[in-house]
Amino acid sequence: MRFNEKELIFLSRQPSDRSAELGMRGPKRGDVVKRRLVKLIVNFLFYFRTDEEEPIGALLLEQCRVEREDELVFSIVFLDEAERKYLFECDSRTQCVEWIDAIMKSSYEFMRKNLIFYRTEIHRLTGKDPLEQYGISDETRFQVNTGLPPLHPPLP
């Protein structure tokens, strides 16, 4: 499967609020904990060898579950496969909690639901659709009844 690697790497090198050296362990048996620079940018978790500029991997943070494993450890499970669990060791309890929170809130789907919630509430409180000013009221992705069959046929 192709992907725009150069562009993703470029993205990974942008400043991030959520970037730290953590102990990281992969999901396979025999994977050991390695010190990695972990960086959260949009809905991707990039990880680098600590002395390198280019990331060695990128994890898409959608359809995943973040769990607290321990005081200092959190895990991310993908594909509902409990075996495919990535572990991250933090230096402090606060750091651990903050990372879990940040990862959860970084998902596109999470943010989309927030938007729909705010849109609905603002409309209810003020009678106005806040997306009108942006000209995106009709975009499929922001519709309140996403998940239900569309009222009109989808656009070509």
Add this chain to the structure above:
Amino acid sequence: MPAAESKENISHRLLLPGSGARYLYFNTCQIDVRARAGHGCPPGGVVMKIHGKIVTHYLSCTSPVDKEGYLYKKRERNTTYLRRWFVLKGNLLYYQERPGDRNLLGVIVLEGCMVQACETDGQFCFSLVFTGPGLRTYRLAADDHLSQENWVSALLCASHLYLSMIVKDLERCYKEARKEKGLCDLIQTEETSDNTMASRNTGHVYFGHGASVVPRDGRSYSTGSVLPSSTTNRPISYSLQPPPVSFKTNNKRSPKLWPKRNAHVTPLNSPAPSYGEWPVVGFDPLEEFSKLHEYYGNEIKELRADWLKKKREEMGYIEEDLIDLG
């Protein structure tokens, strides 16, 4: 063998001297970044593992697709356009030969690109222009003008950055709207009281619309996972009233009368909920869960002690526990 571990590959990465947060300019023209499966070690290439299964899973999962249809995609080093089935979901643009194909040809992450429409010889083209040194421009074309317009507007608002900007703005508008209505602040502060924790529906703590703590052991959080149907079909928020009762349950017989929330849909014309699910800052579920566990555990212990006592009286002898509760 994971490519990232091979020594050959390491030599192509830039090494930072000591500490220092400077970004080094990387001459990407030397890098061959054409098709690779996310592992393997092509000579002269930087390999970043994309964890393809996770990316494809997002496409095939139950969350709705934002747009799909046929488009023509210009080949990178060629003038030919190939017809491909494109699926836009979130900030990812997937493409394959035909709809329903199990084999995905590729995905384009839509962060950091401009979307530009262009008219060339009646072709309804548009481009995804990634801004940065050595970055690519994807050239696409639609079947007609309407399709071109719809794709361009869909792609313009597809990025995560764009979405987060809108959400931040809406959050501000929402708070203002609530202030104007004289409603109290929904945002939980650091001092989340025991009151709020125990008053939620057993096991379900909402961090915000769309993300729930899965109560396997009270410590996990899902992103975008399938929610109970009441949430997905009802975007209107729950009304989460704090319980009017104290923590002591008067009825010792039934442990089920735990203080719980009344979750019901707010009718459109009524005031907004006075207590929200939105967002809990500084909340440490590990701490709160053990408190919860202890609290409910004590209640069970008391009930059990009562039951055992009654049983002894009735039966005249001590009955063994069927289950060893330790």
